[in-house]
Amino acid sequence: MSFDLDSSKRKKVWNSTIESLENFYENTGDLKTSSAIERGHVQRNVIDDFDSPKVPEEAIEHVIECLKEFAVHTPHPDYFGLFNPRANFPSIVADTITATFNPQMAAWSHAPFASEVEDMLIHEIGKKFGYADKETDGVFTSGGAEANLTAVLCAINFKFPSVAQRGVAAIGATPKIYCSTESHHTVIKSARICGLGTESITYVPVDEKQEMVPESLESKIKEDIANGHEPFLIFATLGTTGSGGIDPIRALSRLAAKYGCWLHADAAWGGAVALTKEHRHLIEGIELADSITFDAHKWLSVPMAASLFITRHSDILRKTFSIETDYMPADEDEIKMIGSYSHSIQWSRRFIGLKLYLSLLVFGWEGYDETISHQLKLGEKLKENLLLNGWKVLNNTSLPVVCFSDERFEDEPDFANFIANRLVASGNAWVSTYPIDGKATIRACITNYASTEQNTNNLVELVNLQRETYIKAH
Amino acid sequence: MSFDLDSSKRKKVWNSTIESLENFYENTGDLKTSSAIERGHVQRNVIDDFDSPKVPEEAIEHVIECLKEFAVHTPHPDYFGLFNPRANFPSIVADTITATFNPQMAAWSHAPFASEVEDMLIHEIGKKFGYADKETDGVFTSGGAEANLTAVLCAINFKFPSVAQRGVAAIGATPKIYCSTESHHTVIKSARICGLGTESITYVPVDEKQEMVPESLESKIKEDIANGHEPFLIFATLGTTGSGGIDPIRALSRLAAKYGCWLHADAAWGGAVALTKEHRHLIEGIELADSITFDAHKWLSVPMAASLFITRHSDILRKTFSIETDYMPADEDEIKMIGSYSHSIQWSRRFIGLKLYLSLLVFGWEGYDETISHQLKLGEKLKENLLLNGWKVLNNTSLPVVCFSDERFEDEPDFANFIANRLVASGNAWVSTYPIDGKATIRACITNYASTEQNTNNLVELVNLQRETYIKAH
Numbered sequence: 013m014s015f016d017l018d019s020s021k022r023k024k025v026w027n028s029t030i031e032s033l034e035n036f037y038e039n040t041g042d043l044k045t046s047s048a049i050e051r052g053h054v055q056r057n058v059i060d061d062f063d064s065p066k067v068p069e070e071a072i073e074h075v076i077e078c079l080k081e082f083a084v085h086t087p088h089p090d091y092f093g094l095f096n097p098r099a100n101f102p103s104i105v106a107d108t109i110t111a112t113f114n115p116q117m118a119a120w121s122h123a124p125f126a127s128e129v130e131d132m133l134i135h136e137i138g139k140k141f142g143y144a145d146k147e148t149d150g151v152f153t154s155g156g157a158e159a160n161l162t163a164v165l166c167a168i169n170f171k172f173p174s175v176a177q178r179g180v181a182a183i184g185a186t187p188k189i190y191c192s193t194e195s196h197h198t199v200i201k202s203a204r205i206c207g208l209g210t211e212s213i214t215y216v217p218v219d220e221k222q223e224m225v226p227e228s229l230e231s232k233i234k235e236d237i238a239n240g241h242e243p244f245l246i247f248a249t250l251g252t253t254g255s256g257g258i259d260p261i262r263a264l265s266r267l268a269a270k271y272g273c274w275l276h277a278d279a280a281w282g283g284a285v286a287l288t289k290e291h292r293h294l295i296e297g298i299e300l301a302d303s304i305t306f307d308a309h310k311w312l313s314v315p316m317a318a319s320l321f322i323t324r325h326s327d328i329l330r331k332t333f334s335i336e337t338d339y340m341p342a343d344e345d346e347i348k349m350i351g352s353y354s355h356s357i358q359w360s361r362r363f364i365g366l367k368l369y370l371s372l373l374v375f376g377w378e379g380y381d382e383t384i385s386h387q388l389k390l391g392e393k394l395k396e397n398l399l400l401n402g403w404k405v406l407n408n409t410s411l412p413v414v415c416f417s418d419e420r421f422e423d424e425p426d427f428a429n430f431i432a433n434r435l436v437a438s439g440n441a442w443v444s445t446y447p448i449d450g451k452a453t454i455r456a457c458i459t460n461y462a463s464t465e466q467n468t469n470n471l472v473e474l475v476n477l478q479r480e481t482y483i484k485a486h
Numbered sequence: 487m488s489f490d491l492d493s494s495k496r497k498k499v500w501n502s503t504i505e506s507l508e509n510f511y512e513n514t515g516d517l518k519t520s521s522a523i524e525r526g527h528v529q530r531n532v533i534d535d536f537d538s539p540k541v542p543e544e545a546i547e548h549v550i551e552c553l554k555e556f557a558v559h560t561p562h563p564d565y566f567g568l569f570n571p572r573a574n575f576p577s578i579v580a581d582t583i584t585a586t587f588n589p590q591m592a593a594w595s596h597a598p599f600a601s602e603v604e605d606m607l608i609h610e611i612g613k614k615f616g617y618a619d620k621e622t623d624g625v626f627t628s629g630g631a632e633a634n635l636t637a638v639l640c641a642i643n644f645k646f647p648s649v650a651q652r653g654v655a656a657i658g659a660t661p662k663i664y665c666s667t668e669s670h671h672t673v674i675k676s677a678r679i680c681g682l683g684t685e686s687i688t689y690v691p692v693d694e695k696q697e698m699v700p701e702s703l704e705s706k707i708k709e710d711i712a713n714g715h716e717p718f719l720i721f722a723t724l725g726t727t728g729s730g731g732i733d734p735i736r737a738l739s740r741l742a743a744k745y746g747c748w749l750h751a752d753a754a755w756g757g758a759v760a761l762t763k764e765h766r767h768l769i770e771g772i773e774l775a776d777s778i779t780f781d782a783h784k785w786l787s788v789p790m791a792a793s794l795f796i797t798r799h800s801d802i803l804r805k806t807f808s809i810e811t812d813y814m815p816a817d818e819d820e821i822k823m824i825g826s827y828s829h830s831i832q833w834s835r836r837f838i839g840l841k842l843y844l845s846l847l848v849f850g851w852e853g854y855d856e857t858i859s860h861q862l863k864l865g866e867k868l869k870e871n872l873l874l875n876g877w878k879v880l881n882n883t884s885l886p887v888v889c890f891s892d893e894r895f896e897d898e899p900d901f902a903n904f905i906a907n908r909l910v911a912s913g914n915a916w917v918s919t920y921p922i923d924g925k926a927t928i929r930a931c932i933t934n935y936a937s938t939e940q941n942t943n944n945l946v947e948l949v950n951l952q953r954e955t956y957i958k959a960h
Contacts, residue, residue: 015574015787015849015857015935019512022575026504029579030497033586038493054598060606062846068576071847072583075840079587082599086588096590096834100489101496102542104585105503109546111581111789111841112507113553114560116570124528125556132534154628157833165679179683181655197809198833204806205639205831207681209653309834313489315585316836332678335671357679359631359672360570360783362790366549367585372536373545375489383489461489 017068025068032076037087040098041462044439045091046084054082089463090441092456092471095253095281095310100461102374103314103367110363117361118353127352130365133372137306138322140286141279142299149329150322151356152364156280157198158357159305159321160247162332164189164202165357166303166323167245167274169332176332180207188236189213191247192224194257196278199247221408222257222448224248226267233271246273250295251282254446254455256409258282258294265300277301280319282411284311287380291388294410299324311384313461314367329355387412387458394456394468401472406448415446415453418479428452431478441471491542499542506550511561514572515936518913519565520558528556563937564915566930566945569727569755569784574935576848577788577841584837591835592827601826604839607846611780612796614760615753616773623803624796625830626838630754631672632831633779633795634721636806638663638676639831640777640797641719641748643806650806654681662710663687665721666698668731670752673721695882696731696922698722700741707745720747724769725756728920728929730883732756732768739774751775754793756885758785761854765862768884773798785858787935788841803829861886861932868930868942875946880922886932889922892953902926905952915945 017025036043057078066074085091087098115123117130134150153159168175172183180187187208191199193215203212214236216229233243246268248259261277268275277283277298283306285291286298298304303323309316323329334354353359372380391412395405398416406422407415421427428445432454435441446455456471491499510517531552540548559565561572589597591604608624627633642649646657654661661682665673667689677686688710690703707717720742722733735751742749751757751772757780759765760772772778777797783790797803808828827833846854865886869879872890880896881889895901902919906928909915920929930945 015572015853016511017575019508022511023504023508025575025579026500026508029582030500030504033583034493034497034500037490037496037586049595049598051598051602054602055606057599058602058606059847060610062610062850063852065850065853066847068579068848071576071844072579074847075580075583075844078599079583079589083587083589084596086590086596087586094590094596096588096596098489099585099588101491101499102545104582105499105542105546106549107585108503108578108582109507109549109553111573111578112511112561113557114570114573114789115553115557116560116568116790121523122558122560122568122570124523124525125531125552128525128528128532132529132532136534136536154632154836155832155834157831158628161679161831168681175681175683176678177684179660179677179686180653180681181657181660182683183655186653186655196833200809201807201831201833203653204650205635205679207642207649207654209649209656210651212653307834315588316590316834317832333675335674357631357635357675358629358791359670359675360629360781360790362628370545370549373533373540373548374542376536376539378537379489379539 025072028069029072032073036076036080040085040087041089043080043085043088045088045442046436047081047439048437049082057082084442087460089460089467090470091460092441092443093459094444095457095459097310097313098460098462099315100313100371102370106367106370107315110366115363117363118359120352123363126363126366129369133365133368134320134322137320141283141304141322143322143324147324147326148322149326150320151329153319153321154358155317156196156305156307156319157201159319160196160198160278161202161205162321162357163276163303163305164206164245165332166328167276168206170274170325170328171244171272183242185240185242187212188241188243189245189247190216190229190232190243192216192218192249192259194218194222194252194254195247195249196253218257222252222255224259224264226260226263229264230267233267243271243273246275248275248277248301250277250279250298251411253281255407255415255448256282256411256413258409261297261300265297274302275300277304280305280307281310284384287377288385289381290385291410308368312368312371312380314371318364318367333357383461387461390458390463390465390468393465394458394471397469397472401476406451406453412458413455415448415455417451417453421482422451425452427482428454430482431475434478434481435474441474499546502543503546506547510550510554514559514561515563517554517559517562519562519916520910521555521913522911523556531556558916561934563934563941564944565934566915566917567933568918569931569933571784571787572934572936573789574787574845576844580841580844581789584840589837591837592833594826597837600837600840603843607839607842608794608796611794615757615778615796617796617798621798621800622796623800624794625803627793627795628832629791630670630779630781630793631675633793634670634672634752635676635679636795636831637750637777637779638680638719639806640802641750642680644748644799644802645718645746657716659714659716661686662715662717663719663721664690664703664706664717666690666692666723666733668692668696668726668728669721669723670727692731696726696729698733698738700734700737703738704741707741717745717747720749722749722751722775724751724753724772725885727755729881729889729922730756730885730887732883735771735774739771748776749774751778754779754781755784758858761851762859763855764859765884782842786842786845786854788845792838792841807831857935861935864932864937864939864942867939868932868945871943871946875950880925880927887929889920889927889929891925891927895956896925899926901956902928904956905949908952908955909948915948
């Protein structure tokens with residue numbers, strides 16, 4: 013059996029596949045955002061019998077139909093969800109190219125072009141954040157979780173160089189991480205994975221903007237030091253997942269310097285404003301961070317997953333991850349570390365930078381500036397429209413995520429869930445819920461470049477209707 | 487600016503892209519396996535100016551041409567390299583589908599079909615390894631490094647449940663990992679990432695087959711215990727990267743039980759023989775391992791990266807990674823854990839299982855059995871042909887990796903490098919070098935389903951020629 017099929021057969025399969033995919037891509041908005049899904053029903057549609065091979069067209073059609081039927085459609089313009097984008101067209105093509113060439117990113121010498129593209133992107137995006145080109149280093153990761161884990165590892169190896177050999181137990185004191193109560197839960201995962209344990213995390217309260225309070229941070233640090241602990245990492249969030257809070261990075265940077273801590277900026281989502289002229293100021297000061305997490309698969313609209321870990325300490329990744337081996341191709345010394353296994357949690361690595369490269373080639377910085385700025389404006393308009401319709405916005409951010417409720421019912425714990433669940437069940441739009449200051453809110457995030465004011469206006473009408481239903485039912 | 491382009495424009499771009507990719511795919515064998523590459527030259531071909539957007543066709547053509555020119559062509563039938571496969575056709579299509587639908591695997595409810603497909607694959611591959619369906623759990627990872635890291639984390643959380651909260655320092659004693667001197671260096675990375683430090687690793691010698699010696703393992707364990715250390719993980723390799731050694735898993739399993747250790751089988755590459763009727767016996771006993779790493783992006787010929795971590799402890803992943811959050815969709819309790827962020831180092835996750843699913847639908851178990859068996863036979867034939875031509879094979883494995891030298895020159899440290907470097911520089915085939923028992927060897931691995939006896943015969947002729955040159959030059 014040849015795994016290749018013959019060339020004319022492959023072209024036929026490509027044609028029918030592209031037609032089906034294009035049909036979905038062109039008409040995503042005509043589908044329900046999601047449909048009611050019963051687990052057994054999904055399972056009955058999964059084929060687990062691989063004894064009789066299928067014609068490729070049939071197999072592919074089966075997959076496409078099931079993905080259409082059994083999924084929340086994150087590429088849908090009425091999906092106001094969790095930072096899962098509609099993938100832009102060049103980035104989809106990029107994933108096809110990557111799959112065909114299958115470059116091996118573990119060593120520079122195996123994939124020189126791919127490695128240099130990723131290295132260039134790390135530096136160019138680093139510049140957008142205000143990093144000096146010469147100091148910059150970084151690596152593409154499988155997602156924000158791996159990028160944040162990389163940050164914790166760099167921070168601990170920076171402050172305690174002996175851990176690589178002797179482990180965290182040899183530090184003696186408890187190394188302490190500071191993050192706000194609104195930070196992403198990958199901090200917890202990272203602390204557990206790194207062998208620090210969740211007790212190493214000190215949570216810092218947030219203000220009414222859901223942003224870390226520097227005074228509280230300093231008193232927590234002092235308290236920990238008094239208890240014999242070792243502060244080593246301030247983990248700032250620039251665009252929290254829940255409500256778009258932006259931690260005050262300048263103030264945190266002063267405290268990081270004062271107490272000898274690494275400052276990490278988790279800008280997985282919010283960092284994208286660095287690509288706009290008008291809104292870059294929202295994250296001003298991010299250049300003071302020792303490292304940054306940024307997810308291209310969020311606001312830059314490329315398929316999952318494509319995260320960047322960027323640092324202004326050009327030698328820390330190598331110090332954290334480098335291991336000599338016999339079976340890796342011996343690259344020239346000066347190029348040895350670039351994009352290679354000695355810089356990353358991963359070993360073999362997919363060429364995930366290509367989707368960002370191809371998107372930038374086709375749309376340019378300008379295209380991203382326009383799109384991101386448009387989405388920011390759309391968020392403002394959604395907010396205004398909600399207020400006009402008697403809703404109350406409980407979060408306070410310039411980023412396009414709106415957490416809202418109705419003042420009359422905001423203390424009724426079921427209200428937000430009632431609205432969100434019924435809306436999701438209808439398949440007419442997708443929103444989630446999120447608690448702000450103990451109150452459940454409905455959370456709508458503009459996460460799709462194809463969403464228009466029409467879509468956000470529809471959303472307001474839909475939540476208005478559900479509110480009517482709620483009022484009648486109670 | 488619309489990120490979508492219009493439909494007819496996209497179809498045109500797809501057509502030209504597929505034509506270029508098909509041209510590479512159909513004629514990979516006509517290219518050089520790699521070409522001489524000077525870093526500056528590559529860098530000059532990388533575009534870093536994103537101020538003037540490009541026509542998509544031009545951008546795509548640029549990328550394809552550069553990937554053709556500046557890369558080791560792992561899909562080439564004369565690439566006898568590092569387990570980087572030629573991606574099979576359905577798996578390339580799968581990556582295109584995944585990019586278009588962009589399913590979010592963090593939560594079951596966002597991607598029910600995708601989650602159920604991955605869950606089914608974990609169980610079906612688990613069965614091939616001999617795991618009982620009901621006990622099986624697992625997760626797709628970004629690569630073998632993440633899968634092995636997951637194994638170390640599961641092992642430590644299994645033996646020391648308090649580490650999640652209190653960290654590894656609270657264990658008191660030094661937790662000890664046992665692996666052979668031939669195991670993959672991800673063990674070192676994992677030990678460092680997990681906060682154990684490299685001192686937690688105890689290396690066990692190998693025998694002449696490059697396989698871990700159980701008697702040595704037991705004496706190392708006893709010695710560590712006598713020194714107050716805490717053995718917790720035996721890390722077995724079933725198919726070492728360098729020379730295809732297969733650790734004696736049954737004997738290791740007895741020692742794991744005796745000393746209360748988790749037994750992990752790193753079968754990233756070698757595990758594929760479980761899909762054959764004739765060769766499954768090579769890894770018999772793997773069902774005794776507590777967990778298994780298996781890379782579909784190696785011998786199952788799908789694009790990087792697609793690894794599986796599989797365990798027969800159905801609750802350990804949840805215990806190791808589960809974190810409750812407010813912003814994740816609240817799935818039904820019984821489906822909460824499936825393929826979700828609570829099972830994985832990652833959070834947002836790409837639908838990487840699709841490439842394996844589509845490959846299995848099209849080729850069936852039978853297709854994989856045929857292909858893998860064919861490659862095993864090709865390895866044997868290569869070995870025979872090398873022996874016939876006066877070469878000496880220094881490794882002893884049934885897996886298709888051959889480490890060879892010439893008895894007359896095997897003590898000359900430059901001989902193997904001379905052959906390999908010149909061969910690689912010629913672009914006529916790609917091989918690496920690997921030291922066996924202190925002697926440098928040339929390492930050739932059958933890693934491409936499209937390689938034929940013709941390709942391996944050519945390889946022998948090519949190394950014969952280089953040997954002649956070496957003899958003349960010395």
